[in-house]
Amino acid sequence: MHEVSIAEGLLATAVNECKKSGYGRIEKVSIKIGKASGVMPEALLFAFDAMKSDTIAGAAVLDIEEVPLAGTCLTCKKDFETEESYLLCCPHCDSSSFKIISGRELDITELEVF
Amino acid sequence: MKLKVASKILGANDRLAEENRRIFTENNVYVINLMSSPGAGKTSLLESTIKALNGNLRIGVIEGDITGTDDAARIDRLGVPVVQINTGGACHLDANMIYETLGDLDLKGLDLLFIENVGNLVCPAEFKVGEDLKVMILSLTEGHDKPLKYPLMFQESAALLINKTDLKPYLDVDVEKIRKDALSLNPATKIFEVSCKTGQGIDDWTGWLRTLIS
Numbered sequence A: 001m002h003e004v005s006i007a008e009g010l011l012a013t014a015v016n017e018c019k020k021s022g023y024g025r026i027e028k029v030s031i032k033i034g035k036a037s038g039v040m041p042e043a044l045l046f047a048f049d050a051m052k053s054d055t056i057a058g059a060a061v062l063d064i065e066e067v068p069l070a071g072t073c074l075t076c077k078k079d080f081e082t083e084e085s086y087l088l089c090c091p092h093c094d095s096s097s098f099k100i101i102s103g104r105e106l107d108i109t110e111l112e113v114f
Numbered sequence B: 001m002k003l004k005v006a007s008k009i010l011g012a013n014d015r016l017a018e019e020n021r022r023i024f025t026e027n028n029v030y031v032i033n034l035m036s037s038p039g040a041g042k043t044s045l046l047e048s049t050i051k052a053l054n055g056n057l058r059i060g061v062i063e064g065d066i067t068g069t070d071d072a073a074r075i076d077r078l079g080v081p082v083v084q085i086n087t088g089g090a091c092h093l094d095a096n097m098i099y100e101t102l103g104d105l106d107l108k109g110l111d112l113l114f115i116e117n118v119g120n121l122v123c124p125a126e127f128k129v130g131e132d133l134k135v136m137i138l139s140l141t142e143g144h145d146k147p148l149k150y151p152l153m154f155q156e157s158a159a160l161l162i163n164k165t166d167l168k169p170y171l172d173v174d175v176e177k178i179r180k181d182a183l184s185l186n187p188a189t190k191i192f193e194v195s196c197k198t199g200q201g202i203d204d205w206t207g208w209l210r211t212l213i214s
């Protein structure tokens, strides 16, 4: 729903990192999005393409890697991974005390710059 | 060439939120980010809270709405400093919007600043604005299934106000289920049952607020 703000933050961060390293153009932005981050990849792609034009990322492609929701249960001690975007209890034992290890990412991992 | 980076995408917002927070702390203002779905009673709660606390605490309000100034006008009528932000479509407030209003508020003259977020049970929970605390309202008319359907806001909020308790006799809503599910999502959350219409429960809420600020 707020993919426009995310795209804005994404572009600002990428442009900043690129300039900081002394380059002037971005060709590709690689990001990781957790399945539980609440961000829809299609909507983000659309927003990114709509907003990039007047920046040094004007011709950049956005490469999205989706990260599944994974964690460790504090009750039965087992690890789990799920395709769900939200988890209320451990899939093994139904305990609601567990630790999320991945799935809420919203990270830039790599830029291709020139 | 390939440039490896490890940056949070919301990093720019988080950094600015930190900056807002620093400015608030420097000026000794306690800041609460108030969130709920549209019409749950954010502005009504602010009206009740201001009436209950006026004279004891110096309160200010930032109103966030997509458009319009109705909510700010309601606060203005109570003689409390208020700034209206219109997000022009955005479904939440972000740190930059708050940063830009800071010049319009006399922070030194405030003890407590409420930021009424845009009515939305999803997005506001994801954007820090520089608050000390997030507080949310769920009104009884929204139904008891909401914590499990919209978990993030319940997980992020330090307090949950269950509002419109005066309507309970007319509704098939299970308040105990709301409490149980909210606590399973966030065992540390403080829960207050209130009615902004009758004033029931408002004292408990304002009492808790005062313990935060003193």
Ligand SMILES: Nc1nc2c(ncn2[C@@H]2O[C@H](COP(=O)(O)OP(=O)(O)OP(=O)(O)O)[C@@H](O)[C@H]2O)c(=O)[nH]1
Binding pocket: B036, B037, B038, B039, B040, B041, B042, B043, B044, B045, B071, B118, B119, B120, B163, B164, B165, B166, B167, B194, B195, B196, B197, B198
């Ligand atoms: N019966 C009853 N009505 C209430 C209560 N609190 C608020 N209302 C009514 O609910 C409606 C919405 O209240 P607001 O305070 O404007 O809600 P809000 O969350 O600020 O709404 P937005 O800013 O538009 O998202 C108004 O008609 C209020 O009079 C309550 O405790 N009981």
Ligand SMILES: [Mg+2]
Binding pocket: B042, B043, B044, B071, B116
């Ligand atoms: Mg309002």
Ligand SMILES: [Zn+2]
Binding pocket: A073, A074, A075, A076, A077, A078, A090, A091, A092, A093, A094, A095
């Ligand atoms: Zn388990």
